[in-house]
Amino acid sequence: MLRVAGSLVTNQVRAYDLLRMFGREGHPTPLGQVFAEYGRIAKTEHLLRVVDPVDDTYRRQMNRQLTVQESRHKLARDVCHGKRGTIHQAYRDGMEDQLGSLGLVLNAVVLWTTRYIDAAVAQLRAEGHEVRDEDIARPSPLKHRNLNVLGRYSFTASAPAGGALRPLRDPDADGLDDHDDGAAA
DSSP states (O other): OHHHHHHHHTTSSOHHHHHHHHEETTEEOHHHHHHHHHHHHHHHHHHHHHHOSSOOHHHHHHHHHHHHHHHHHHHHHHHOOGGGGOOOOSSHHHHHHHHHHHHHHHHHHHHHHHHHHHHHHHHHHHTTOOOOHHHHTSOOTTOOTTOOOSSOOOOOOOOOGGGOOOOOOOTTSTTOOTTOOSSOO
8 A cells, every 4th residue: 555655646546547546447446445444444434533422622623624614605605606506617626716716705705804804903902902812713704794795885996095904994884784794803
């Protein structure tokens, strides 16, 4: 198994040829069976860690990761609302262009939200509020209730004055939404 992995890493054998060596005529070869059994070990270990009644650390970690992924998917669905978020290109390059554009917009939203979260934390610290590092790890830049994803968009090549962010909103001011989670300014 190590020789096979080494051959693949050093480009001695192509992945396509390796997959052909794992099975012939729809049946696994002995080498293919070895790799399948090895994969079952990892799968069994995963299942045992999930159902472990004593230590639920693994389940919590897995749940946290799933929550992050679901938040990203929800943001993507909300941003890509045209045609109910489905890709309707008849050719692969068109689909890749749409997915690439969606990824670019999602990255821009995360960057924008992260910059404002950082600005809010810096302002809180400057005002003398205690902000613990473990609390800073909790806000997610994937929260997007503050974004208006409907309407017309204008993309112009302009830079903010002096590269500065717009002022943060005052949480005590009237006009804030009741459901505003404070994830971004």
